[in-house]
Amino acid sequence: MRRPPHSRVNPPTRAARPRPLVERDESGAAVRRRGGGAVVRRDDRRPRHPVIRVHEVGKTYELGQIRVPALRDVSLRIDVGDLVAIMGSSGSGKTTLMNILGCLDVPSSGRYLIDGVDVGNMDEDDLADLRNRKIGFVFQSFNLVARTSALVNVELPLAYAGLRGSERRRRAERALHSVGMANRMHHQPSELSGGQQQRVAVARALVTNPSLILADEPTGNLDSLMARQVMDLLEQINEMGTTIVLVTHDPELARRAQRNIHVVDGLVIDSAPYERRRAADETRAGAGSPAAG
Ligand code: ADP
Ligand code: MG
Numbered sequence: 252m253r254r255p256p257h258s259r260v261n262p263p264t265r266a267a268r269p270r271p272l273v274e275r276d277e278s279g280a281a282v283r284r285r286g287g288g289a290v291v292r293r294d295d296r297r298p299r300h301p302v303i304r305v306h307e308v309g310k311t312y313e314l315g316q317i318r319v320p321a322l323r324d325v326s327l328r329i330d331v332g333d334l335v336a337i338m339g340s341s342g343s344g345k346t347t348l349m350n351i352l353g354c355l356d357v358p359s360s361g362r363y364l365i366d367g368v369d370v371g372n373m374d375e376d377d378l379a380d381l382r383n384r385k386i387g388f389v390f391q392s393f394n395l396v397a398r399t400s401a402l403v404n405v406e407l408p409l410a411y412a413g414l415r416g417s418e419r420r421r422r423a424e425r426a427l428h429s430v431g432m433a434n435r436m437h438h439q440p441s442e443l444s445g446g447q448q449q450r451v452a453v454a455r456a457l458v459t460n461p462s463l464i465l466a467d468e469p470t471g472n473l474d475s476l477m478a479r480q481v482m483d484l485l486e487q488i489n490e491m492g493t494t495i496v497l498v499t500h501d502p503e504l505a506r507r508a509q510r511n512i513h514v515v516d517g518l519v520i521d522s523a524p525y526e527r528r529r530a531a532d533e534t535r536a537g538a539g540s541p542a543a544g
Contacts, residue, residue, distance in 0.1 A: 300331045321517055343516060357371075397441065409458060429457065430451070430484055457493075
């Protein structure tokens, strides 16, 4: 049964605050301020919670008689506040994985939990609701609606969520402001550069205040300067607390993520399981004991 759309409205977006506040400590490392204003370092040792848990997920496309295995027994965990870069050659299964993480496609086998909820038990309505409330998408080709202003593009997810016109406008304006596009709000996509279009697309992903942003090659169509600017923006959004998973071919951008996941022929490799990573962190932090290996 459909729930009334108004029950889906999100609290005011934290990420759409006019200017992302990125502070750096003496060493240049990013720090975040939480609630009461206490400075929190990105590598603090507080308990972490998974946004994403993937258990032995497989995906096989059936093309008539031909079966194309795109993902094979993928298991991974991504925590709240992580910035993860997924890398891998063309055809390795990155987009298939992102589509599953974004609940745009269903696995052929295995389980996927988002915020602890098994999406395998949800119907289409629930999935659409979950996508709208929890996930922001950014695509390589921007996917903005043509002949429609940046402002209206950014308002769209809020219209699907059932927000009133004036509230939609206010929040879309804030989101555009936060990505540095306040002075281009009434421009259409064709009147904007690629980098500017992608900033609008990032504002559209942010405007619902999602817990997770999925960006599939968001800089793939941009020159290196614009790519760096879009990555700066994603990094700022992450530093405000939003979990981000992005696919990139660019090692320079991948280095800026806290963690890289490599996809090779449908297998995930180099994804240090969370427990192992934490154990390694603790070993390094231990009094003078060098990490093994
Ligand atoms: P990547 O994003 O890493 O380039 P994809 O996830 O798009 O890789 O594709 C992984 C494999 O699955 C490829 O062999 C691709 O041809 C195949 N594939 C992707 N989408 C489909 C589909 N809708 N139907 C059939 N095969 C597909
Ligand atoms: Mg792809």
